[in-house]
Amino acid sequence: MSTVTLTTGLTLRDVVLTYPDGDRRLTALDRVSLSVAPGELTAVVGPSGSGKSSLLAVASTLLRPDSGQVLIAGADAGALSPRQATALRRDRVGIVFQQPNLLASLTALEQLLVVENLRGGRARAAHGRAERLLASVGIADGKQYRRPHQLSGGERQRVNIARALFAEPSVLLVDEPTSALDHERGAQIVELLADVTRDYATATVMVTHDRALLDRADQVLEMVDGYLG
Ligand code: ADP
Numbered sequence: 001m002s003t004v005t006l007t008t009g010l011t012l013r014d015v016v017l018t019y020p021d022g023d024r025r026l027t028a029l030d031r032v033s034l035s036v037a038p039g040e041l042t043a044v045v046g047p048s049g050s051g052k053s054s055l056l057a058v059a060s061t062l063l064r065p066d067s068g069q070v071l072i073a074g075a076d077a078g079a080l081s082p083r084q085a086t087a088l089r090r091d092r093v094g095i096v097f098q099q100p101n102l103l104a105s106l107t108a109l110e111q112l113l114v115v116e117n118l119r120g121g122r123a124r125a126a127h128g129r130a131e132r133l134l135a136s137v138g139i140a141d142g143k144q145y146r147r148p149h150q151l152s153g154g155e156r157q158r159v160n161i162a163r164a165l166f167a168e169p170s171v172l173l174v175d176e177p178t179s180a181l182d183h184e185r186g187a188q189i190v191e192l193l194a195d196v197t198r199d200y201a202t203a204t205v206m207v208t209h210d211r212a213l214l215d216r217a218d219q220v221l222e223m224v225d226g227y228l229g
């Protein structure tokens with residue numbers, strides 16, 4: 001197995017992704033290349049259907065491209081077995097999906113802890129770390145013990161972001177984080193993403209169709225019909 005270790009952060013090289021489309025194939029990503037360094041927030045803007053979610057699916061190793069390379073924290077995802085790719089995704093990639101996918105019956109704190117099967121001292125250490133992480137995204141003063149329906153939309157998105165960061169990923173992928181929020185709360189979430197990108201040194205890709213929120217991004221790329229430029 002050849003795992004390249006020349007790069008950190010996230011690199012895509014000449015990635016092509018197609019989907020079946022009747023008798024033909026639809027090209028969702030057309031020779032897409034992208035490089036995001038640790039601590040850098042890259043925004044990808046483009047209309048609905050331009051391939052933004054497909055880009056994140058490939059960057060997270062959830063989908064394997066038809067051709068091209070995906071490097072995550074120096075590891076060549078295409079050279080990994082499915083089991084190794086799953087481990088890479090679990091250990092190195094934090095994903096914030098477009099739909100809030102918190103579990104209704106769990107508190108904010110439990111949303112973070114549920115991903116680990118914990119006992120004894122490790123559970124206590126993880127509990128403390130989860131509380132500190134939630135506080136760093138503004139979920140504190142008892143809010144960490146609330147369930148999703150007892151939190152606002154912006155607070156639920158903060159919990160989502162904290163959960164994605166809990167495994168200390170190298171790469172943070174965020175799909176339309178502000179689509180369910182008003183402008184002010186949306187702007188606060190983008191501020192938060194810029195802050196956590198710096199504080200936790202993640203290579204962050206945030207996709208959005210909202211151009212009003214891009215001033216905190218280090219790099220803004222446009223996606224049109226599967227092309228990124
Ligand atoms: P965006 O996130 O920018 O809205 P997507 O990546 O979801 O764009 O979609 C890009 C293109 O790929 C669209 O034409 C969409 O209809 C198509 N597409 C997305 N997912 C699938 C799929 N699972 N099967 C077939 N076509 C898909």
Ligand code: MG
Nearest residue numbers: 052053054175
């Ligand atoms: Mg999408």
